Amino acid sequence: MTPFNHPVVAGTDGSPGAVAAAEWAADHAALRGASLRVVHAVDRLLYDGPRYPIPDCFDKMTPSGRQILDRTARIVRERRPGLDVTTELVEGRPGRVLREQASVAAELVIGSHGSGGFPGMLLGSIGNQVAGHVAVPVVVVRQTPLGVAEAADVVAGFDCAETSGPALAYAFEEARLRRRRLRIVCAWDPPVPYGRMITTDLDEMGRAAGEHAREELRSWQSAYADVDSELVMVRGHPVAALIQASSLAVLLVVGSHGRNALTAAVLGSVSRALLAHAHCPVAVVRGPHL
Ligand SMILES: Nc1ncnc2c1ncn2[C@@H]1O[C@H](COP(=O)(O)OP(=O)(O)OP(=O)(O)O)[C@@H](O)[C@H]1O
Ligand SMILES: [Mg+2]
Known part of the structure; x- marks a missing residue:
């Protein structure tokens, strides 16, 4: 099985779906006695296409990426005060970044939805890009209006x-x-x-x-x-x-x-x-x- 000293990794784009995933990951890390690493991938290519290059694009995107990570870290630290939480900002396509992170993770946790998508969409693209692609378990968290039943x-x-x-x-x-x-x-x-x-x-x-x-x-x-x-x-x-x-x-x-x-x-x-x-x-x- 996966070494217990590897962190649980949660991917975040700052959306409510990603916050729910980070909260689930924090609870699970605490339960397993692992640390939590929150990762945000900065996808420069969304803006910085080869035809219209934006100079220093990554540097310009970094502050909002940091904000997303700081906010998520604050939420999970408040939820799980004793938990060892680190954050990581990585440049690259989110699917690839998260697949790479999986090689040093106990498991990968993502939301079923992120900040993109369209009304009625059932699963964001990242779920398909990581589940089954990596050696560690991938947990896809769906926001549910009701809490977890005692009998579940x-x-x-x-x-x-x-x-x-x-x-x-x-x-x-x-x-x-x-x-x-x-x-x-x-x-x-x-x-x-x-x-x-x-x-x-x-x-x-x-x-x-x-x-x-x-x-x-x-x-x-x-x-x-x-x-x-x-x-x-x-x-x-x-x-x-x-x-x-x-x-x-x-x-x-x-x-x-x-x-x-x-x-x-x-x-x-x-x-x-x-x-x-x-x-x-x-x-x-x-x-x-x-
Ligand atoms: N840039 C990112 N960095 C890290 N994790 C991300 C990033 N983007 C998405 N994720 C993770 O993937 C989850 C699902 O987001 P995803 O992007 O798949 O769906 P979406 O944004 O609703 O739709 P789309 O596939 O159109 O972008 C998020 O809740 C988050 O956990
Ligand atoms: Mg998205």
Whole structure:
């Protein structure tokens, strides 16, 4: 697992979405006993194009970047007075800067939205540029109007893939740290029926899927015997099952790829959809390289 002495890194552009992410990151750093590093990338190229160069563009943008960092640092220090908080202003495209920061981070935390975007947009571009691209977990924080319910669990999406290990480990560790129950949701989707040509016994199929998942989880549950964990089999599409599960969750943990890893790009379709639609923060944990 990631070394615990690396900081939790929060990316900020000063927007309300980024402040929510920095607050989540501060709480999580405090919980893990880690420090927090708040990073702002100054994207000079937004203004300083090759056709119309602006002399000393980075220097001119630096004061507002510093202001964003100072304000965010003040907010998180007030929230978590004992926390070790540092700030860093870096020139470059935000996605690339945050990917580079990940190499010295315990995890990367960003908001689902920033200061750009458009009404109705479900996920900002940075989420797609970092989740699944880096070795450490990426947490995308969505501002929710309601606080976290007392009964909320940590939820993990599980599809029995060989690559699920790191995501399961993260989910069990989170449940242990937060002293919450871990709900492991495994959705199984019957194939499209081909009328009378092929008949399948769905009850039998469901039983077999449940047995297989339970078997795969057995060693995890005994390694984390102090964590109250439960396997929930759901018949249906994994995105629908996990969106529903996320409505009573402190955190939803998924891998970057599922069983279709070979056909997926950097991020599997389930993880991608959940980043846009889940009701709670989502942690995307990359599996071992294939
Ligand atoms: N310049 C930046 N430096 C550091 N982190 C950033 C920066 N820009 C965005 N982020 C992080 O990414 C999160 C999402 O912002 P993002 O830019 O993806 O969405 P947006 O601004 O709403 O839309 P768009 O993709 O059109 O810019 C922010 O909440 C913040 O955590
Ligand atoms: Mg943006």
